[in-house]
Amino acid sequence: MDTKGIRLFILAAETLNISAAGHRLGLAPSVASARLSKLEIYLGADLFHRSTRKVTLSIEGKEFLPYAKEIIAQEDSALAVLGHESKKVSGTLRFAASSTFSQLFIAPILPEFLERYPDVNVELKLSDTRVSLIEGGFDLALRNYAVEDSSLIGRRLANDTRILCASPAYVEKHGEPKTPADLTHHQLLSFMHTKPRKMIANEGECDCTFPPPNAKPRVICDDGASMRIAAKAGVGICMSSIWNVYSELKQGSLVRVLPNYRIDDNAAVWLVYPKSNVLTPKVRVFIDYLLEKIGNPPLWENT
Numbered sequence: 001m002d003t004k005g006i007r008l009f010i011l012a013a014e015t016l017n018i019s020a021a022g023h024r025l026g027l028a029p030s031v032a033s034a035r036l037s038k039l040e041i042y043l044g045a046d047l048f049h050r051s052t053r054k055v056t057l058s059i060e061g062k063e064f065l066p067y068a069k070e071i072i073a074q075e076d077s078a079l080a081v082l083g084h085e086s087k088k089v090s091g092t093l094r095f096a097a098s099s100t101f102s103q104l105f106i107a108p109i110l111p112e113f114l115e116r117y118p119d120v121n122v123e124l125k126l127s128d129t130r131v132s133l134i135e136g137g138f139d140l141a142l143r144n145y146a147v148e149d150s151s152l153i154g155r156r157l158a159n160d161t162r163i164l165c166a167s168p169a170y171v172e173k174h175g176e177p178k179t180p181a182d183l184t185h186h187q188l189l190s191f192m193h194t195k196p197r198k199m200i201a202n203e204g205e206c207d208c209t210f211p212p213p214n215a216k217p218r219v220i221c222d223d224g225a226s227m228r229i230a231a232k233a234g235v236g237i238c239m240s241s242i243w244n245v246y247s248e249l250k251q252g253s254l255v256r257v258l259p260n261y262r263i264d265d266n267a268a269v270w271l272v273y274p275k276s277n278v279l280t281p282k283v284r285v286f287i288d289y290l291l292e293k294i295g296n297p298p299l300w301e302n303t
Helices: 003-015 018-024 029-043 059-081 099-116 168-174 180-185 224-232 242-251 281-293
Strands: 048-050 055-057 091-097 120-126 140-143 152-159 162-166 188-191 197-201 204-210 219-221 237-241 255-257 261-263 268-274
Touching: 003 018, 003 029, 003 059, 018 029, 055 059, 059 268, 091 099, 091 281, 099 120, 099 140, 099 224, 099 242, 099 281, 120 281, 140 281, 152 281, 162 242, 168 255, 180 204, 188 224, 204 261, 219 224, 224 237, 224 242, 237 242, 268 281
Parallel strands: 091 120, 091 140, 188 219, 188 237
Antiparallel strands: 048 055, 140 268, 152 268, 162 237, 162 255, 162 261, 197 204, 197 261
């Protein structure tokens, strides 16, 4: 299989511009187009839909893209073993992450990363809902649960302890719950599609959950930042990762509710990537950078 053609396909898929992709590889537009056509003939499928106005990936192209990246990763691994690894880190890194976490911790540290690696571009897919790495063609993702898919590998970035909190104004107006059972009489904020989480007491077991079995949350949302803002505004009591609210806890705009209890789910922040014998250089340096800047130790660990 023509791996140079596959590299060209990956660049063209990322830019949706065959001529520009060819130029980055030192190919004339006619040569780049001919090479992609040759690859399509070999595969027996049209990877792109071409018109005089634009180029788009076909369904087959979208399905082939993650496997194309895997082929190139394997080739780079083989060349590295033979001493041909390039010292230059380059390419477009497609990273999927929680929008809330990224606003707080990823976006602020991107400038230094881009300065360190001027030939690496970063494409961010930010959402607090789950995305598929393989189908989406992502190089790396950040998740707050352990890897369950056998086609993926996970590396722990940091702990993700979860607590209950509310604004001082809410507590003053509605009172402070003394036991988990008291939560049924309060306004609760809950994350969408989240099952009740078991709670444990610092001094022993607790047969209780958040939300409680008979409680109906007043507000349900799918964005952690919005939940934090709503809690600060006095909407009610929410469950949140400490990393999401640690600044507010320090400032006093949020306070812990039932501080002698915590959510018992052993959650952590994970960096997840497709299973491979080797990480591409751009992914490896980004993982190392995130471990250096965020997980060594995380800012919120002592909150």
